[in-house]
Amino acid sequence: MNVSPGRSDSRGAILSLPSVIWLVIFFAIPLFIMLGVSLLTRGGNPSDYGTPLTLQNYKDIFTEPLVSTLLRSIRIALQSTIICFVIGYPLAVFISTRQNTLVRQFSLFLVILPFWTNFLVRTYSWQIILGRRGVINEILQNQLGLIDSPLQLINTEGAVLLGLVYGFLPFMVLPIYASVERFNFHMVEAAHDLGANDWYAFWKVMFPMTLPGVVAGWILVFIPAIGAFVTPDLLGGTEGFMVGNLITRQFRDNGGSWPRGSAASIVLMIMVGISLFIYQRFASDESYARAGFTDRINRWLEERHIRIPSLLSSIVFWVLLVGFVVYLFTLNWTQTGTAAAVVTAILVGINIYQRRMERHKTESRSYEINPWSVRRDLWLRRIGKWGLAFNPIFSYFFLWSPIFILVLYSFNASRRAGGRWEGFSTVWYDNIFSGVAGSRSNYSTEEMLEAVETSLIIGVVGTIIATILGTMVSLSLERGVFRGKRWVDGLLYLPIVIPDITMGISLLVFFKVVFDLIENITGSRPFPGIANVAIAHIAFNISFVAIVVRARLTDMNPRYEEAARDLGANEWRTFWRITYPLLLPGIVAGALLAFTLSLDDFVITFFVSGGSVTTLTVFVWGLVKRGVPPEINAISTLMILASTTLVLISSLFQRNASRG
Amino acid sequence: MPGIDVELKSVTKEFSTRRGETTVKAVDNVSLQIMDGEFFALLGPSGCGKTTTLRMIAGFENTSSGEILIRGKPVQDVPPFHRPVNTVFQDYALFPHMTALQNVMFGLEMERVPRQEARDRAVKALELVQLSAAVNRKPAAMSGGQQQRVALARALVKNPTVLLLDEPLGALDLKLRKAMQYELKEMQKRLGITFIYVTHDQEEALTMADRIAVMDHGKVLQVGTPEEIYEKPHTRFVADFIGETNFITGTLKEKSGTQGQIELPDGLCVSAILDDPAMSLGQKVTMAIRPEKISLIPKTGTIKRGDHQEVSAEQALADLTNQPNMVVIPGVLWNSIYIGTDMRYIAEIGETKQEIVVRIQNFGGRFDQRYEPGQSIYVYWVTENARVLLD
Amino acid sequence: MHKFFTLLGVIILLAVSMTATMAQDEIAGWVCPAGYEGQTLRIFSWSTYVAEDTIPNFEESCGVKVEYYEFGSNDELMAVIRSGIARYDLAVPSEANIARLTGEGLLQPLDFSIITNVKNVSEKFLNPPYDPGNVYSVPYQWGTAGIAYDATIVDGEIGSWEDLFNYDGPVAWIDDSRTMLSVALLLLGYDPNSKNPDEIQEAKDYLLAHSDNVDAIASENGQDMLLRGDMDVVVEWSGDLLQIIEDCECDDFVYVIPEEGTNIWVDNMAVPANAENPRLAMEFINYILDPQVGADLSNFTSYGSPNQAAIDAGLIDESALNNPGIYPPEETLQKMYFLLDVGAEADQYYTEVWNDILAALSE
Numbered sequence A: 001m002n003v004s005p006g007r008s009d010s011r012g013a014i015l016s017l018p019s020v021i022w023l024v025i026f027f028a029i030p031l032f033i034m035l036g037v038s039l040l041t042r043g044g045n046p047s048d049y050g051t052p053l054t055l056q057n058y059k060d061i062f063t064e065p066l067v068s069t070l071l072r073s074i075r076i077a078l079q080s081t082i083i084c085f086v087i088g089y090p091l092a093v094f095i096s097t098r099q100n101t102l103v104r105q106f107s108l109f110l111v112i113l114p115f116w117t118n119f120l121v122r123t124y125s126w127q128i129i130l131g132r133r134g135v136i137n138e139i140l141q142n143q144l145g146l147i148d149s150p151l152q153l154i155n156t157e158g159a160v161l162l163g164l165v166y167g168f169l170p171f172m173v174l175p176i177y178a179s180v181e182r183f184n185f186h187m188v189e190a191a192h193d194l195g196a197n198d199w200y201a202f203w204k205v206m207f208p209m210t211l212p213g214v215v216a217g218w219i220l221v222f223i224p225a226i227g228a229f230v231t232p233d234l235l236g237g238t239e240g241f242m243v244g245n246l247i248t249r250q251f252r253d254n255g256g257s258w259p260r261g262s263a264a265s266i267v268l269m270i271m272v273g274i275s276l277f278i279y280q281r282f283a284s285d286e287s288y289a290r291a292g293f294t295d296r297i298n299r300w301l302e303e304r305h306i307r308i309p310s311l312l313s314s315i316v317f318w319v320l321l322v323g324f325v326v327y328l329f330t331l332n333w334t335q336t337g338t339a340a341a342v343v344t345a346i347l348v349g350i351n352i353y354q355r356r357m358e359r360h361k362t363e364s365r366s367y368e369i370n371p372w373s374v375r376r377d378l379w380l381r382r383i384g385k386w387g388l389a390f391n392p393i394f395s396y397f398f399l400w401s402p403i404f405i406l407v408l409y410s411f412n413a414s415r416r417a418g419g420r421w422e423g424f425s426t427v428w429y430d431n432i433f434s435g436v437a438g439s440r441s442n443y444s445t446e447e448m449l450e451a452v453e454t455s456l457i458i459g460v461v462g463t464i465i466a467t468i469l470g471t472m473v474s475l476s477l478e479r480g481v482f483r484g485k486r487w488v489d490g491l492l493y494l495p496i497v498i499p500d501i502t503m504g505i506s507l508l509v510f511f512k513v514v515f516d517l518i519e520n521i522t523g524s525r526p527f528p529g530i531a532n533v534a535i536a537h538i539a540f541n542i543s544f545v546a547i548v549v550r551a552r553l554t555d556m557n558p559r560y561e562e563a564a565r566d567l568g569a570n571e572w573r574t575f576w577r578i579t580y581p582l583l584l585p586g587i588v589a590g591a592l593l594a595f596t597l598s599l600d601d602f603v604i605t606f607f608v609s610g611g612s613v614t615t616l617t618v619f620v621w622g623l624v625k626r627g628v629p630p631e632i633n634a635i636s637t638l639m640i641l642a643s644t645t646l647v648l649i650s651s652l653f654q655r656n657a658s659r660g
Numbered sequence B: 001m002p003g004i005d006v007e008l009k010s011v012t013k014e015f016s017t018r019r020g021e022t023t024v025k026a027v028d029n030v031s032l033q034i035m036d037g038e039f040f041a042l043l044g045p046s047g048c049g050k051t052t053t054l055r056m057i058a059g060f061e062n063t064s065s066g067e068i069l070i071r072g073k074p075v076q077d078v079p080p081f082h083r084p085v086n087t088v089f090q091d092y093a094l095f096p097h098m099t100a101l102q103n104v105m106f107g108l109e110m111e112r113v114p115r116q117e118a119r120d121r122a123v124k125a126l127e128l129v130q131l132s133a134a135v136n137r138k139p140a141a142m143s144g145g146q147q148q149r150v151a152l153a154r155a156l157v158k159n160p161t162v163l164l165l166d167e168p169l170g171a172l173d174l175k176l177r178k179a180m181q182y183e184l185k186e187m188q189k190r191l192g193i194t195f196i197y198v199t200h201d202q203e204e205a206l207t208m209a210d211r212i213a214v215m216d217h218g219k220v221l222q223v224g225t226p227e228e229i230y231e232k233p234h235t236r237f238v239a240d241f242i243g244e245t246n247f248i249t250g251t252l253k254e255k256s257g258t259q260g261q262i263e264l265p266d267g268l269c270v271s272a273i274l275d276d277p278a279m280s281l282g283q284k285v286t287m288a289i290r291p292e293k294i295s296l297i298p299k300t301g302t303i304k305r306g307d308h309q310e311v312s313a314e315q316a317l318a319d320l321t322n323q324p325n326m327v328v329i330p331g332v333l334w335n336s337i338y339i340g341t342d343m344r345y346i347a348e349i350g351e352t353k354q355e356i357v358v359r360i361q362n363f364g365g366r367f368d369q370r371y372e373p374g375q376s377i378y379v380y381w382v383t384e385n386a387r388v389l390l391d
Numbered sequence C: 001m002h003k004f005f006t007l008l009g010v011i012i013l014l015a016v017s018m019t020a021t022m023a024q025d026e027i028a029g030w031v032c033p034a035g036y037e038g039q040t041l042r043i044f045s046w047s048t049y050v051a052e053d054t055i056p057n058f059e060e061s062c063g064v065k066v067e068y069y070e071f072g073s074n075d076e077l078m079a080v081i082r083s084g085i086a087r088y089d090l091a092v093p094s095e096a097n098i099a100r101l102t103g104e105g106l107l108q109p110l111d112f113s114i115i116t117n118v119k120n121v122s123e124k125f126l127n128p129p130y131d132p133g134n135v136y137s138v139p140y141q142w143g144t145a146g147i148a149y150d151a152t153i154v155d156g157e158i159g160s161w162e163d164l165f166n167y168d169g170p171v172a173w174i175d176d177s178r179t180m181l182s183v184a185l186l187l188l189g190y191d192p193n194s195k196n197p198d199e200i201q202e203a204k205d206y207l208l209a210h211s212d213n214v215d216a217i218a219s220e221n222g223q224d225m226l227l228r229g230d231m232d233v234v235v236e237w238s239g240d241l242l243q244i245i246e247d248c249e250c251d252d253f254v255y256v257i258p259e260e261g262t263n264i265w266v267d268n269m270a271v272p273a274n275a276e277n278p279r280l281a282m283e284f285i286n287y288i289l290d291p292q293v294g295a296d297l298s299n300f301t302s303y304g305s306p307n308q309a310a311i312d313a314g315l316i317d318e319s320a321l322n323n324p325g326i327y328p329p330e331e332t333l334q335k336m337y338f339l340l341d342v343g344a345e346a347d348q349y350y351t352e353v354w355n356d357i358l359a360a361l362s363e
């Protein structure tokens, strides 16, 4: 090729530079500043800090009662991860095994679309469903008469769990879907052929082979779940006090402490780090996960000539696993013990039975089909089939009912934003469209439109910059060869896996420090507003754009570009004539993703804006938190309509783009 | 007398196409009996239903109708993991997250063979396929041939009653394929395991199988030994699919026993063997003659016959026409192709200019006789070599 | 679309300002001095804390643009002002926060040459302990923290904190450390503004001992929980609760000032030290202190008005004046207390104790 390695070096590095600078300044440095603040002592008011250096903030977190909040958050995050997995895996299998491409795309679309509607709105909808006079209680009590007094569903830990599962289920489904899609179902047949029933074929073959997707799903659910503060706040009542709420209070309460809040965020970061380490160990290996975890233990024992009966080892494995899950959900040692005993009994029973069967086994060439085990395996298969058939029905109902309820209740004549159905009415839409907000004008249509405008400005500006930077860094990473590439890679992925709250707080601390500095030097303090928020959005959107564009680039044959250069085009023209047109669908998809994420973001905006910028999500938060106007359902419905339209248009555009 | 290992009784498999509007009969009313220890080949063009047949025996597909018996027991309700058959998949389907040894041990683990014993047996199976060196490698780090051997060892270590092989050598290059054909055949003889071997390569089937079933469009057209299939194909399709064949259509004029007189479109009458003596007179029939069973002489000039012996073309023609049961038809060569072992000539014969392929072995040296395109010739064959088939 | 809304807005504005002009005829009202056209005023205040026409009228009269930013708790206000990330011209801190902000030099003195309407303010609210001489603040609205309940569900009456703590059913407390802890301190016989850690600890234990019925800690949405039926009883600011009672046009909800006494609070208008447009802020303060404007405001928010002139002129709704939840009788007023600044150290202690309570409640 006519590109010398030396030239390609510098070209690659230069394209990375803008993103690297951006991410170092607005992502890495803030994290380090936050780390620094976490080691300082609180001053006269929450945002003051100074010497002496201390580890007291960390000690506080690891002493009662904060440590139990931390542990509870880990527990709830783990629970939601497990539930997401149990629901999400079969759903991903269901979707990826649809033969008809259209059906498959539609099934996937049904999972993603709710995710495109505002997070706050969807969570708020659960308030309507779970309330003491909410939809469920209304049906059970007044329609069906099954209960005398309303069930306490909202303001419980269960509601938090439900909200988290609801919010993060797509994060579990999508990576698993990607893995299962690539999985060759021939492998299952091969396993069957070698005598593995459905249970073994799944756990020994399919599961390990799809483990990278599963682990990615676990991480993508666990990390945001542990840093969540919106869902617990809206659904959990007193039982919704998680680390995220704790951190928020340290930054927003009169007696709070930025150093301690920073320390809590650092603890969150450490947990994220541990998760990533686990991911690295289990899923980064190209030759699939080191699924043979038990195999490795076996080998280790073998090398030392330690023989453990397989019955014992499987009992240990299953008792630990089942015991852990049961304890996680019940926090009750008696039940955990019972579960462990049941597991042991089942395993021993199976073993005894199998021994007896083996004794009857005759010569190897003639064969006996054991009717009992055939029946058992057929039952197993039937259960699996039922599960697989029921799961999508349940999942889609689960994903869509809050949206359905919101739309339905936007036509409820009742003045109360949730609860009882009091007849059909379009009065709330009329109110919105006529700009009148009813008697309690804690919002007005104009105010809402201003919020929309703010969101759009931030979204458009942020998306343009993030898309340009993200595309450049993708090109550099996919096509360039230079030193430090792995560092750029790492830097690029961190903003995705870091909890929103950590990023928001680190930027809050960062801006405060920088503004203090500017004030000290120039004597006047800048008033940031929209710019702060846009900067933060760009910082996380560069990474998302890069992921999408890189995916497209890896699929793209570099021979095209080489051919163009071979035909005499210089690099500039090669890019615009060849790479860019081919890459365009990826760039558009990346930009749309960035735009949606920007519109949807609440947590980072909330912290970074310092109360000075009202985006649409901040506006909705205000409505939900400070007095819900009856128009909220109608507003939410309009938002759903808008985002759905946006998605539909964009997917149409993408289809055309990839065709053309 | 060996027993029947696998029996298919009128097995049919229908697939419904999209939206269930129409159905495709992938396997159509197939009945087969496969003997114990037999090397049985399923041969047919791609899409004819071979794989589907195999998958029904393995248990991956249910039959739409009909019955499958393994060692006399119906296996309708037996899932694949309880059937005493194992498969070597076309794409090998090796588990990518396991080493060769783990792949081979997998089936034994499922049988709950003790770990140490399983290991020993797996190592032995890998030795059998000459793969002792690669036991701890994962499939991604193995060549196609090695993967193929692992797949074989993985199935064989289970000691199956029947081993199903779905085009196991399809992905290998020619030389390796030939070598493996030989090895497989040897192994099968030694182990005495029944093989059901799916292939679309007729040569492979002919060289390896004890018996062959030729399939087309889901139907079994003919079952027999390689020789029967080659020498006495019952249908035009079989004759065409196995080896190369010239087809000449005509009408059955006269018959006596298996002997028949066929009138060709240009009025010429030739005699041939009737595949089915029950054919009725006046019926449209096809006559099939293998190219290597046809020979030719020039119309003019001389012919080499043995050492330094030459006869004139007229003399040679007279010798031929004097022989009984000899068909001689004039024609013109229009193409000759050198293919190493043979010379392949294409001639147009008779007034209808029927195209016919003739193969003459490349004797070389003094027996060598070459003909040029455009040359007038006579083609001739012995009547027994021409078989009359139904269309 | 936007233009359409703007047009509508203008029409509504015109209608509203006509009524305002009519009112101005009755009282020599406030007139905006010239010279502010095109300027912007940034206000940082509670949500639902102005009447529908308060801001449009001001914008109209002065030809300025008002940006109204909201906070959800006093602590949030403090956090934002202190962080210096945002800059506002006018903030509405509560009494204790005035003292804190003054102490930290975050407020600037008011210009009473502009705020001439200070004469309308009731004597009772002038020269308060947290801002002697009203150097930095003038009162905006005042109210109480009290209890509201759903009378259709609650058997009998709830008239005291004792009743609240012993109620059997879902209850929401207000998410304000000082307010809730001061109740416990009061019931324990201590100073509601105690700085004594032992007493505060005791208050915490008292609250935790009476927390079985607590389902949520509401920041400012207790009234919604009550309205939705998720809570039978809530502790909230009087105005939020009185608003829904008024909106409901029903007898479902009752607001009570607990008989043991409760926290009386005063929100004040103040100008942050880093304000960009302090003069316009002063003008706005003067505008709010106008009797008609003040009366409109209080009639909308259902809070108490410190504007004696408005009360004397009969501009405040009769029903409100007669509502003991808004203007409690003198004997009740005697039992009320201000939450005063207790200093940074005690502040932090209160917050820590409150966080401990939240953590304990979540178990």
Ligand SMILES: Nc1ncnc2c1ncn2[C@@H]1O[C@H](COP(=O)(O)OP(=O)(O)O)[C@@H](O)[C@H]1O
Residues within 6 Å of the ligand: B015, B016, B017, B024, B025, B026, B044, B045, B046, B047, B048, B049, B050, B051, B052, B053
């Ligand atoms: N799962 C299926 N669904 C629908 N049609 C199928 C399916 N499997 C095979 N077929 C059809 O059945 C016919 C036979 O296929 P197959 O047995 O794979 O042929 P072969 O192995 O001989 O090439 C083909 O026409 C194929 O398209």
Ligand SMILES: [Mg+2]
Residues within 6 Å of the ligand: B047, B050, B051
């Ligand atoms: Mg096939």
